[in-house]
Amino acid sequence: MKEFNFSSAIVQVKFAQWELDPKRQVISDGDISRELEPLLYKLLCYFLLNNEEIITREDLIEHVWRQHYVDDNAINRAVSELRKLLKSDKFKGTIIKTHYRKGYSLAVDRELVGFDGKQSNAGVINTLAASTPSQPKHPPYNFSLRILLASCVVFVLTIFGYWFTHQQGLAQPNEVTPRKFSDASTQILSWQNASFSQLKVHPNNNVYAYVTESDSEQGITVQALTGEVSKQISFAGSKLTLLGFSAIYADVFYRKENTENECGIWRVNYLKDTLAERVMECGGDIRSLIEYDDRYLVFDRLGYRDQQNIRAIYTYDKVRKQTSRISAPGEGSYGDYLQTIDVASNRVYFFRVLPENLDVFYTDIEGSYVSKLFSSKFLSDNLNLVNNDIYFFGRSSQSLYKYDEINKQTIEIYKNDSKQVFQNVFKISESQSIAQTLPFEVVIDLHSFSETKKFNLDYKGNINSAIRLKQSQQLVVLALFSASNSSILSFYDDAGTKQQEISFDELSLKIKPSLDERYLFVRHNKAVSVLDLDGKLIKRLEFEGKVLTIEVMSGGRLAAVEQVAGENNAIVIDVLSGTRKRLPIKDIMWFSCFEEYRCLTQNFYGELRVYDLRKLGFESQIAKTDTLFPTFTRLKTGFYFTDREGMKQFDLKTFAIKEHLLLPKEVRENDRFATILLDETSQLHIRVEPRSNEVVLHSFSQQ
Incomplete structure (x- = not known):
């Protein structure tokens, strides 16, 4: 496959307010730089290379996608995404123009800059010849003839496929009962006294x-x-x-x-x-x-x-x-x-x-x-x-799966029924697999300003969220179990004694307390459960899409980010009345309104900004976090979050992140841990410690 790119003689392409660096596949307007995805880079190059022509959808399918068929929606999305990337405050005009029922064209001039610094406005200059396709843009034979021939081929293949399927009796995939790892003969492959x-x-x-x-x-x-x-x-x-x-x-x-x-x-x-x-x-x-x-x-x-x-x-x-x-x-x-x-x-x-x-x-x-x-x-x-068959191992289910690409289904083929827990399993032949048993044990520490102590909780490896309730002096822990699609909410006193347990027949992903600690909010996949401190369900809030994050606000309100059809929506919910208000905030991952018209937000890029609902826009200040996914919690004393160093506080007045309760240095150097914020004074530190284990070969008899 020939790459659609500029030759090495071209170091820069200028168009509108943008400068394209072909080597780095980055565009810049002097203030901001944006790296282009592979498809969008090829699409932009094609427009720049054919800047004096109207480019049809057939051109894009043949020369950019290089496939026989591409859905119109895929082309529309790609052009739309490219237009979004090319938006800038420095240029308000049109860069890619749509020609009704014809196609698209580049609506601005472009300049090619070579190593010698010379610029050219010519069409496709000679230096591009080494990297551009040599074939003509349009096929030399009739397009309708290709369609007719293709239709005949499809018809013949369809008839043959129907006959073959019925002859072989393969219309439906057979049910498969997973085999047990304990039924296989085993050979220990590792011999060192190590982890x-x-x-x-x-x-x-x-x-x-x-x-x-x-x-x-x-x-x-x-x-x-x-x-x-x-x-x-x-x-x-x-x-x-x-x-x-x-x-x-x-x-x-x-x-x-x-x-x-x-x-x-x-x-x-x-x-x-x-x-x-x-x-x-x-x-x-x-x-x-x-x-x-x-x-x-x-x-x-x-x-x-x-x-x-x-x-x-x-x-x-x-x-x-x-x-x-x-x-x-x-x-x-x-x-x-x-x-x-x-x-x-x-x-x-x-x-x-x-x-x-x-x-x-x-x-x-x-x-x-x-x-x-x-x-x-x-x-x-x-x-x-x-x-050519695809296999993968599910750690939480402790099962090995095969993906049937023809019938589009996942089949469980091996099930771990032993006391050993597997960290990895690879299928290596029709009858053999190689496995590594768990090389560590999970340890939970409770860190506070005054002490660090071990905390013996149930479901160590499944803990997903936790909070501390100051008024009742309880630790509330949420554990999820992917294999059974269930969750457990457990209440402990300060000594680590379990007081009560609540089960959910669905995955529960986060728990948040109300600011007055009278209610608990449990985030599920497409719902939020509102519980009292006795575990009684007060209300259940249903959502159309996935609930990505929730946060408590004053006045009995809840902030939720819901993802529908790939778009994230910011929603404020009055918990008692159930009324909902959608906020016009884009690229949102988490938010919480701390004043009537001002909301602290975090976007997909880890940026913290304040959105003004009266002005329908962001304020100028920007702060940045290194957290992979929003870990903020709003407490009475402000906004807190955890990262690899420990607990930090976000100061709204200075718009800066301050260190609050950091983990010991030797703990931070361990790259296998997670930290869960409980309250302003404490956090759970879930880490793993190495232990002796094995690498094992499993051999199954042929069925």
């Missing part, structure tokens, strides 16, 4: 690797399933992250950080006794990396659109020495996580993490399209392929 983590499997399923940790020393073990390859790499005083494999060489990739904060991405051959080779810097916290072929590395990293907590999928072109982003996490997403590749079908598989589920996608190595396969409510990070 094992970060299990990775080669895309060909013939080699696996994991990180060992013992006596403050980490190492990497690489092993072939046949047993003839075994390599151990040890690093004293370094922190290791296993990233992945090369699909073409016998190399494994890892990130190494030392005590001097020096960090690099390295590769080493596991068949030969050779020195490791430094590949790139550590920027963006790369956590998975696969060498796709001789040209491309594909990996995920943080920093999507300058958001330090949002991850996306990138490629590094070793020929052009250029990094390009090939995925674009949507609004409200936690980001995209690389899973595996299939070079034969040119697919890169990744998860998109959303508040309530995972979406599974694939794209090609150039990011020219993105296709969604399915959604799953089970947290996972170990999708792989066996004979």
Whole structure:
């Protein structure tokens, strides 16, 4: 596939108020810079390259999407998104013009700037020839003839498919009873006296690797399933992250950080006794990396659109020495996580993490399209392929699943019925899987200004939210169980003794107290339950879409952000009367009105701003948080939130974030923990401590 891009001789393209940097795929108007998604970058390039022509939808399908068919809505959305990105206070005119029933055109002049600084207003100059398609824009033969031929082919294939399906009796998928892991024969693959983590499997399923940790020393073990390859790499005083494999060489990739904060991405051959080779810097916290072929590395990293907590999928072109982003996490997403590749079908598989589920996608190595396969409510990070079938493990359900791409259904094939808890399971053949048991135990500490003490709560690994009620001196903890689609609300006294428990037959995601602590608000997927302190249901507020966040306000009101058809809506609800008012705030993720006409808001980009309901606009001050998802809580004394350092307070007067109750330094250095704000004086710290575990091979008899 030829890339639609400017040649290396063009360093800048100027149009309207914008300047396009083709190498970085970034536009800037001098004040703001915006990185373009792969599709929008190609679309903009096409308009700039054909600036003197009307561009039809057929042109866009053939030259930008490069597919036989693209839905009109997809083209409309792409053009609309590009127009939004090109809006600026510096230029009020039209950049992309619509020609009724004809197509689109570039409505402004453009200038091409080369290395010598010279500018050109000519059409497509010679320097573009190396990177633009050489074929004519319009097909040389009749379009109607193509449609007729295609219709005939579809008709013949339909008749054949109908006959074949009935002959083979495959009209409906068969029901599958999941097999139990306890029925398989097991072989312990790990032999070191250590804790094992970060299990990775080669895309060909013939080699696996994991990180060992013992006596403050980490190492990497690489092993072939046949047993003839075994390599151990040890690093004293370094922190290791296993990233992945090369699909073409016998190399494994890892990130190494030392005590001097020096960090690099390295590769080493596991068949030969050779020195490791430094590949790139550590920027963006790369956590998975696969060498796709001789040209491309594909990996995920943080920093999507300058958001330090949002991850996306990138490629590094070793020929052009250029990094390009090939995925674009949507609004409200936690980001995209690389899973595996299939070079034969040119697919890169990744998860998109959303508040309530995972979406599974694939794209090609150039990011020219993105296709969604399915959604799953089970947290996972170990999708792989066996004979072109897709498998993944659900940690909360402790089951291994197969996705049937033909019948569009997820099938549970293996169920963990043992006492051991699995952290990862990979299907590696028709009859075998490799598993890593849980390498840690969950510990809960209660941090306050006066002390830090261990707190022994039930459902440690499932705790999702908690609050402290000062008046009744109770700790209220919300735990969710994805496998059974249920939740439990537990009440404890200060000594940790459980006083009562309330069950919900649905997932409950957040708990908030009213400002006077008379009521509890429990956020579900599409509803909010209002309870008294005895656990009695007072009211249930139903919503059309997903409830992303809730926050309490004065006067018996509740602030809610509801997502409907991909758009986030800010809603103020009078809890007693049930009346609702929608606020005209865009890109909203969380808000709370602290005065009658002023609301503190947080958007998808982590920006804090005050919205004035009288002026229907934002005030000028902006503050920024590094939190992945809004963690604010409104208490009587103000607004508080937690991040990796501990509890912080937001000062409305100075519009600044102040440190309030930070965790001890040694605790903050542990990257495996979560912090839950209870009140102004205390927070729960949920962390994990390493323990000895195993890497196990399961072999099932053929059915």
